[in-house]
Amino acid sequence: MPAVEHEALGLLLTRFNLRGLSSQLERVETAAQAGSWSYRQFLRELLEVEEQLRATRRLKRLLKEAQLPEGKTAANLDLKRFSASNRRAFAQLCEGAFCESAQNVLAFGLPGRGKTHFLAALCHELILRHQKRVLFVSTFKLVQRLLEAKKNLQLEALLKKLDGFEAIVLDDLGYVQQSRQEMEVLFTFFAERYERRSLLISSNLVFSQWEKVFQDPMTTLAAIDRLVHHSIILEFDGDSYRAAKPKGTIAPGRITAADP
Secondary structure, eight states: OOHHHHHHHHHHHHHTTOHHHHHHHHHHHHHHHHHTOOHHHHHHHHHHHHHHHHHHHHHHHHHHHHTOOTTOSGGGOOGGGSOHHHHHHHHHHHTOHHHHTTOEEEEEESTTSSHHHHHHHHHHHHHHHHOOOEEEEEHHHHHHHHHHHHHTTOHHHHHHHHTTOSEEEEEOGGGOOOOHHHHHHHHHHHHHHTTTSEEEEEESSOGGGTHHHHSSHHHHHHHHHHHHTTEEEEEEOSSOHHHHSOTTOOOOOEEOOOOO
């Protein structure tokens, strides 16, 4: 292709926001000439290249946006340390159907039992396999964001923004001892996502101890009722892998599913 035409075509591709394709044009053109491609073959190859470039960029955006803890992926989640039922549950959750039906995933167990790694690895797979929008955040940080938004009369806007995530992981719910204001915004967040979007929650407190979090029996019951309805409950027991195992391994756990 003459230099002038090459430059003109490059400008057009940039104007139509096809910068990635512009960078691949010369390679595709060379292949087309060598293979004596038809115009349709050439066009199809260009479009397929653009599709792949966009998919790669989207995947990078989703991974960055998710704020997943570094290194907690399925690749280094030692599933052999789980029971057969746990491995099946992980595989089924990775299919992403629970997001489509707005089910919650609730992970219970003492510290160090692998809850956070399990949920983070699951979300990583949801991005890689299904391009789901997910967000990983500690319960404390989310509550502070909600409080700040409420103070600035922007709570509705923040809730709408969070609604764009198909799954949100709230890590370490049991470590948050809520004031009344904190309890109210957290409950509002639960209510907004109820039967619409999935929540994945890790907690070192069983349901009978959740009154420590919400500081009110009725609010505690209402929160549990919303979360448990259409839920998948995971119970992690056994020894702490942090204390007994090298960094990066996981202790055996037990998973059961419930859909009252």
